[in-house]
Amino acid sequence: MDNPMLAERLDAFAALLELNGSGFYTTRAYRRAAELIRSTPADVASIVRAGRVRELKGIGPGIEARLRELVETGELSELRELEAEVMPELVGVGRLIGLSPTRMRELGTALDVRTLAALREAVAAGRLEGVRGIGPKTAEKIRAGLTGLEDVRPRRGVLLSRARALGGEIAAALEGEPAGDPRRWCDLSSRFAVVVRDPAALDFFASLPQIVSVLERDEDRAVGVTVEGIPVEVIAATPESFGTVLVHATGSPEYVASLGPLPERATELEVYSSIGCPFRPPELREVDAADPPPDLLELDHIRGDLHMHxxxxxxxxxxxxxxxxxxxxxxxxxxxxxxxxxxRVVEGLDADGLRRQAEEIGAVNEELAPFRILRGSEC
Structure with a gap:
């Protein structure tokens, strides 16, 4: 099992733990472990077999045990158990249409369904009316939501850090380019997209652990939903039109509309050049293209760091x-x-320690002048 696959399994496990009521720090630990594995150049499975995976920062005994099970068996028994208990497909769809995970699990249990297809069959058969706690308004909300599911916009978005990670994971698995809100670095993302070059990626899309259900599928496009209730659109583009499709998929829709008709081009740079418009990085594609873009802060503009331990x-x-x-x-x-x-969360400095550190900082300032270390403390 390679690094991306191990990371995907841990991400899926973290999402289900979150739905099952596990604490923030537990789910964050698994997501951070997934990010670490994804960015580790060495083969993590080999490190697990050698009994050295705890040497990777952030890998504790619990995560080590689950990695060992994945490496040795290719499966994670707790993941299967959580899937049966949590009903991620129903939860993801429920969040998309505005129903809580608890309500969707109760509905799944009452109707004895676990999938979107089975839920649609039960609703079409009129079985909603017999479910305790489902009144006429809720039943109508479910019916309306399932009818126009592909066009529903989620009520709540995903925070930037999680959105960037989620979009990147899906794009990497499909060997495509992330687009939508995360590519524009939106504070909250509710529109995810990935542009791929190989249409075969659409077939693989449904098997990704991040995707709990596929809502729509045609020859060059698929729409799925994550357990967070966020729709993800995957678009297959030809080599000649890849840049144009990426501009459209990145958005914002208002910004793209302000560009006018776009010719088919292989890269975004070629698209902008062909319409005589200066290239804009994705994070500046929120306003009308006719408005002058602000200057971006770049790494070489940063002069210092004002909080270090x-x-x-x-x-x-x-x-x-x-x-x-x-x-x-x-x-x-x-x-x-x-x-x-x-x-009290860590062993900190007392008054004598602060004085000694002040002397140390003074000595380093003399040695490295004109570079300057400022002194402070976190009380």
Whole structure:
């Protein structure tokens, strides 16, 4: 089992744990482990077999045990058990149409259904009226939602960090390019899209652990829904039209409309060049194309970092190491703000420790001038 597959299984497990009421920190630990595995160049399965996976930062005994089961058997028994208990397909669809996970699980149990197709059959057969707690208004809401499911916009979006990770995971699995709201770095994302070059990716789409149900499918397009209740559109583009499709799929719809008719081109740069419009990065595609874009903040504009921790509390580098690394990045200054004893979550500095650190910082400032370390503390 390769790294992307291991990461996908952990992401799916995290989503189900969240639905099942597990704490924020537990689900976050599994998602961070998935991100770590996805970014690790070495083969993580080999590291697991060698008994060294705990050497990777953030991998504790619980995650290690589940990784070992995945590597040795290709399956995760708890994942199957949670799928049966949580009913992710119904939960994802329910969130999309505005019904809570609890209500959808109750509905699935009452109707003895676990899938969207089975739910639609039960609704068409008039079985909703016999479900306890489902009144006429809720029944009509379910019927209306299922009828126009492909066009429903979710009531709540996904926060940027999760949206970027989710969109990236799906795009990587399909060997495509992420688009939609996450590509524009929207604070909340409710419109996800991926543009692929190979139409065969549409067949693989339904098997992704992030997708609990496929709502629509035709020759060059598919729409699925995640367990968060977010629709994801996958579009297959020809090599000649890939750039044009990517512009449309990235949006925003208002911005794309302001560009006018777009010719088919292989890249976004070619699209912009052909219509005589300066290229805009995705995060600036929210306003009318005729409006002048603002200047973007770039990495070389950053002059310093005003909150860093050293090994004096819960950091991983010494004062000198932090200063040298920051100077290597082109920074002119940093501020070291280690925890004090007043913060009881970690071992912090007392008054004597702060004085010693002040002396250490002063010595490093003399050595590395004109680079400057500012002193602070997190109380």
């Amino acid at each position: 050293s090994t004096a509390s819960d950091g991983k580098a010494t004062v000198l190491q932090l200063a040298l690394a920051a100077r290597e990045l082109g920074y002119e200054y940093i501020a070291i703000c280690d925890h004090t004893k007043a913060v």
